[in-house]
Amino acid sequence: MSILLGLALSSPFLTLPAPALGQPAAITQAVDQARRRSSCLSLRCNDEEWRLASDRSLHGQASGWRTSANARLPGQRSWARLRAPARPRDSTHNYSNKWRVGTQYGLQVLRDGPSRLGVEFGAGYRLAPRSDDGIRSTGPVFRGSIDFGRNFGERARWSQHVLFETGDGQTFVKQTLGLDIQLWPDWTLETDYVIRHRTSGASGTETAESWLGIRRQF
Template sequence: MSAVLGLALFSPFLTLPTPALGEPVMIEQAIVQARRRGSCLSLRCNDAEWRLASAIELHGRATDWRSTAPSLPGQRHWVRLSAPARAREHRDNYSNRWRIGTLYGIQVLRDGPVQLGVEFGAGYRLAPRSDDGIGQAGPVFRGSIDFGRQFGERARLSQHVLFETGNGQSFVKQSLGLDIDLWPAWTLETDYVIRHRTYGASGSETAESWLGIRRRF
């Protein structure tokens, strides 16, 4: 009787229909559901998933809970994002203490064991002999070629060719390297660099090499 009396007193404040008298099971279910609603302090109450399931069955199609949940003022909408593929081409404008100019590059090969990239552009050299390049200030044409080849999981061969020309001079730098993974944190590195400068009919050439073991921490 106490349960029936409580439902009769508080039935105007509940959204549930009052069960018929003499049905203890229905009365008990109504009391449990009323307690759940009374103690719900979140935006989704305990019986929200049952309403969602009923709506899905009614419309006959699968529905995402983000699209069926009620929206609140100031609430952000869900947006499905997709990661686009990396572009093969890139453009760059640069300026430093030695040069200013523009650069265009393209990755010809990048997804297999062989990688090939090309860059070229025009600029103006401000300071001669400050970096790899010609020994006179003025307009220049500059570019590079990068080649890489992976051998299995441990060895990689890389070659970088840099060139710059302008004012009757030219500069070429070739770098050849071979890296071999000995252990997970140890790598055997070899580098061989050749620099060639041309001044009119004459020129000069220098070479240097390096061999060492590098440990990664």
Template sequence: MLGAIGLALLGAPLVTLPNPAFGGDPILIAIASDPAQMRLYCFSTRCGDEEWKLAMARRQRAPEIDPADLPPLRKVELPGQQRVIGGVSAPATSRESRSMYSNDYRIGTRYGVQAVRDGPTQIGLQFGAGYRLAPLYDDGINRPGAVFRGELNLGQRIGDRARFTQSVQVESGRGDTFVKQSVRLDVEVWQNWKLETDFAIRHDNNGGGGSESAESSIELIRRF
């Protein structure tokens, strides 16, 4: 800034002012008649336009940089911008199911709901109505006719290797009622080896007379 002021003073044209009256002192008259004598001396190492020359010299010596040669800017994520789970998604499954079925011994419809399915304990319920075409082909009453069916399933995981399952099936129609209770325990013994145990009790009132049977099985299964 001081250099710019000095350039302005040095480059300004000399103006001859009328001699004011200073009581006739020749020294004062000489100073007043020549304003250039009133300029301040420059005691700086940079006078005039020296700083502009240095800046231009640095700019000429600095190499030109191609923006394409610069490394790409790294994107910085602020706290809270990170996604907790990224790139992973699972389709949601319904807790309810509806279906119609037909086979060689029964036709009908059923409705199912998974009351508890998340976690080690699971509870499921199914019920529906149908018509039995032939008896004794599956678990149910022993004569044809309209029937009502229901099923309750309970599952419990025990540790990382075992699972306990219990189910109760009921079919009723034409005055007969059939009930089946089964208990199952599956244990992972070794890698690709599973021990399966099953115990079932069947009860059929058979028009008031009734019959009951039980069976059990133990199997060691290897998966390939």
């Protein structure tokens, strides 16, 4: 017993408080705790998690060994919560090109999940006519669009885009339908069908065209 007591008191690798002499039960408990802590691989093995419960007024317990509630085990770290900023659903931007200038407001109605739905509208001034993008005269115009898309699995995607512009007694509507199917990792089958409707006064014209092709990404 004296040999075990000497090891418990003099070993530089043990940091447990030494029990009082003449208490066999305390000596046995200290040696048992030393054996349990002998396999610590941390660079800092101390007794922060052990305290002598001698203050009965605070804990109401008899003197002895216990584990502290605020113990920090080796390797324990505090984690910081990361929060990504939310993306706004609406946006406003001004634009200008050689055909028109104006401002536009957009709203993403659906953007999470397999379906996507967005709307845009705004006012502008047409500088030059363009046959496939608006009315055939210059002046103030009101312009908007509806964009819808849906994914079917991981390889197929359906898209539908409707563009309209009105001004000077004319109306232009362009609808584009598309279906893209991924055949291989770098090869995609693309199909487009475009319908253009133009109204000027009481008369109107309508044209349509389609396209089918395979696109390869490099």
